[in-house]
Amino acid sequence: MVTRRLSRLIAVATIGALVLLLSPTAGAAPGDGLASAPTLSLRDLGSDPDIELYGQAGVQTIDIPVLPGTTPTVLNTTALVPTFVRTASLTVLQDNRVISRQDVPTGGPVPLTIPLAGVRVVDNAVTLMLRTYLLPLEGYCLDPSNPMRLTDTTVGYEGGERAPTAIADFLPPILRALTIYVAPDVSQGVADAAVQLAAAIAAHYGRQYPDISLARMGPGSTPPPGTARPFERQVVITEGPKAQVSLQPNDSGVPSLLVSGPANELTNQARLITSNVAQYALSTSAVAGPLRSAPQLTTNLTTIRKLGQPGVNSTAIKPEVYISLDQTRLGRASHNVRVHLRGSYTPLPEAMGGRLVASVGSDTIDRWEVTHEGVIDRWIDVPDRLLARFTSLRIQLDIAGNTGYCGEFQPLTLTIDGESEVSSEPASPPVPAGFQSLPQSLMPRVEVGIDPDSSDDTERAVTLIVGMQRLSALPLDTAVVPLQEAIDSPNPAVLIDADDWDHPEIRLPVVAPRNIPMMMDVTDDSGQPTTLTLEPALRFGSLQTVVDGKRSLLVATSNGAPEQLDELLRWLHANRQRPANLDGVAVISVPGRAPVTVLATQNVEPTPDTRAAPDIKPWWFATGVLVLLVASTAWWLWLRRRRSATPEE
Template identity: 35%
Template sequence: MTSHRTGRRSRRSLMLALAVSMTLCANPFTATAQEPEPTGATGPNEVTFPTRTLGLGPDIEFRGNSDIVTLTVPVPDGNTPAFLDTTAQLPTNIARGSIDVTSDGRLLTRVELPAGGDIVPLSIPLAGAKVENDAAVISLDLSLSAVDNICPQDWTLGSVRLRDGVVRYAGTPTLPSVVADFLPPVLERLELYLTEGPTDAESTVALDLAADVTARYSGRQVPVDVRELPPNGIPPAADSPFVRQIVVREGEDTGVELGAVPDGPPALYVRGDAETLLDQGHLVNSILSGLAVGSDVAVGAFDVAPVLAPDSTTLYDLRVSDLETSGLGIADVHLFLDQAEFGRPVRDVAIDLKGSYTPLPAAQGGLITVSAGDVQLDAWAADASGVIDRVVTVPNSSLGRLTDITVALRTTGSQQQCGLQQPVTLSIDGNSRVSSTVADPPVPVGFPSLPQTLMPQLNVATAGRTLVDVGRAVELVAGLQSLTTRPLDPTWVSIDDALTSSAPALVVAANGVLPERLQSELPLVRTEDRRFEVRNADGESTSLTFGTEVDFASLQVVRDDGRTVLVATSTDVPEELDRTIDWLSAEPGRWFELDGSVLFTAPDRDPIALVDPQTQDRDVDAASSGTNSTVTAVVVAGVALLVVGAAGAAVWAITRRRRPQSR
């Protein structure tokens, strides 16, 4: 009997995905711990990817003395999985252990684990795994025996961990010859080529492609670059077979075409006039793309209607998977509720929880608990019925962008020799209904309210109409999209249209030139060369006056007339804004970890999020108060420390005054 919890671990790992470089090798049927090939080495007919690049996360965790983890490994056309190279972190009290590697019900190999416990390099052969639909489903079945056959209690929550994995593939990747095969199972980088003065239609298609492609590779945070198209209309050769290049051109010709690029993979040319260009761009990642089995195809007009969020839905509809688990002494299911999957910011969440569990023998007792993070929501004794039918309410104070609802069955009573005790199984019905209401303002506030407050449609505007500005907007949209599998729907508009519309917006003003209405709503502004003003949620403001002029860049989250506006700006130092955007994309998880309402970047310093503890404490009340969600005067100390470090000694004075609250 084994424990199945792959989805839980993979979902958690999705928050930490990142694209990195590549390499590879061959394989035997049985294996023992051995030195893996160095990551990054290359050779003929070889390629490697870190597991986090493949959407599997950096670590693979097992529980107890017997557990199964199932991996869905993407496989590029022309390649086959050869090895999983990793570092195994083993418990100290192992007498013996092994990992059986299976695919499609067939044993591929058995890897013996050393006794005594240690941190050892491990190379797990994967040759022979069945590849179907560009992926190989591989199960790792762990079996451990402890010293003296006693099951250590510390194995219950974690026994073996495989860290920093790298998958090595055999073979040579096949380059696409038809539009349907343009996007590979593994993508290192997407390059979008536009002319220096992109049109509204070209800019919208670039934004849309960034969102669609990033959503397709959910959990991997694929870099998206906007580049200037050379005069000859052909991009330079990509530096890897796993880089894809798309040329977006508005003109009289209409269609999508694969075009040869000397010494590189073919590029995709998306063409059309102002009315048809977006439809052609939609084809790249739409349900129709699989039908594009030619190198040149045009699609007719089709509308992608925004998906409106219902008040009641199911766990399955929220993409909650891994709803059954087994274990010794404890079985727990994690229901990760993602506000973006609701399609809106939510509050007053209730789950009509239905499921089942293994009825316990008379010699054992049991307790079922439901928790949101560290907060226990409900608990009741396990009985002989083995049925779960309970309505659980999630307090607004426990809601995050991603809320971990844990349903756990813990047993007590008689224990048997290690390996003989029967595990218990806990199952939650995916048709369990989840009800909610829209939160205005959102819960939580600030960066954790993104991207759910930017749905169902997002307006994007920049202060300038240059390729560089479009590139900044595209990178920001890609970063926001990396937070969810649900595609954003960005549309290029003017700043005036962005401010007069009721739709949420992303505004990029690298030169700091913003309309007065928006400037007055920002939590942090420089009112003079040497003075900062920091505004709080209650309409109060605090000013800092420095001895020298201080520049900075920022990302700021604003609530404006019941909608969210994300503002990317600077004090006319666009290079600092670029550094901020680069910093966000440089490490996996940085977008997800942002807190507060301001990301502040001073020259020669790393960006820092300015967080107001009072605003965090008042998240519950904020959903009904109607006040603006911004940083308070608590932030002043952080700003002062940052700026003093960048600008030298500062002389500052603080004044408070009441400003009108936003409605």
């Protein structure tokens, strides 16, 4: 009897196990995922992997995104302690709880493994405070400008990513790659939705810099041809009779997302993915109502708080703070920038002297003496010649006097309030010119002109717009239109004509020479000056900036070599810093050579020699002689009449 019951229980357990193994979530415990979570660099998580902790007691805060189903367990880093330090320690805290504390060896770079046992995950993120304490050798002082450095910092996770079960879960906190699939004969509606989605994903993930690409499906296929890996997502955009957004399960366990509908509805459905409404899409299918993009309205007066800085402060013997003037946050190309500094500083004792200095880079733009009130209330003008896409205004408190041994003088605190105003005016043409004027001169809404039904141009548009979005603190609002419509439009635009530029109404800085070779002054990939000779038969691809009337244009084209344009786009996409560092008005890619940058507007098309003698028509010459003869006669008659009217003495 007992044996029979035991056999029956074993049979039931076996059948139950088989059911679990054959179910969609086979054998997955609530905490288990699709694959083991990897070790990720802080750079992949949107933060700087190199952490600097200044002073004897340095403090830094890091934010670590966490995928559902995973937990951060360890920080791996390399520590470099400043010279003349006897002992160093590192403490990791969360909400004033000590997570880890350890001594740091001195004398050179040393690897550190910092356990994170006991961290709490809140809203798919962990915030940690790193605190260091340095004790110098007897008789030595700490250099306040030489921090303790933690380099190449990575985060190790345990657990595995959970497959999304609803649209609200589709975008994970950490994304390594997104592939947007379209049909080979892409329509304007599909292209518009794909470009807008690519820009929205780039804005959503910010400095995580996920790899965003466009791929083509086979004719008539809806599911993607491949399968998504952990930390990756796939989206299919296709025209159809019914507007909807839906999860599409596949063999990999990571479902793709289908965006479908009539051409005029696709963009609206694609907006759902990154909108605030997505958190309420707790099912596998949803239909988005009207979701309008809201370009930020620009004003001539704002505050540094509205520009992303609630206030800045520093405590040191000679404190300094930095105010970020980001033209993309201003939402337009700007000039005549003025900052109304409001804040305070620690008043100096009678025996000390000091002044406040405002500078941009190595250029001092203002200085004034400190007072005993310790109040800052001053307008600072930032010259147009120092403006870039991103300008950092430094405010430093310099003091003179005896600060004691090892800076025993009480540290000073310098504070700039978040309500400090920033005044600016729209710049047309933009300041500065060229690539440093992008993308702010394309705001608030940029048209993307491509040839109809061109999947290649749509792919180029995705690459360009993603690159522009990564330079911007605000989301870009895009609209894909036919190329000629964008050319004829008065609005800012990105124009893509990969084969050849045959639109004389818009004159580019660099055009192919027609007859004789032309030499240009350029800079290479390292920024060193060099020359480039363009010959009539040389094929090249280029990205060029143009100011057409009051609007700015970015033109992607070639002289019959679309493959060179694609090579140029791959070169830009391969390094995160290249688009940000790009200067000048054009960048050119020729076969067998790294792309080069044209720093100033140069017309490389043969033109008539402007120094030659002007072409004077004979009748103009005769008319001039006649006018001169009439004027001379009138002058002679006037003098004679005057002399005759004068009485003799």
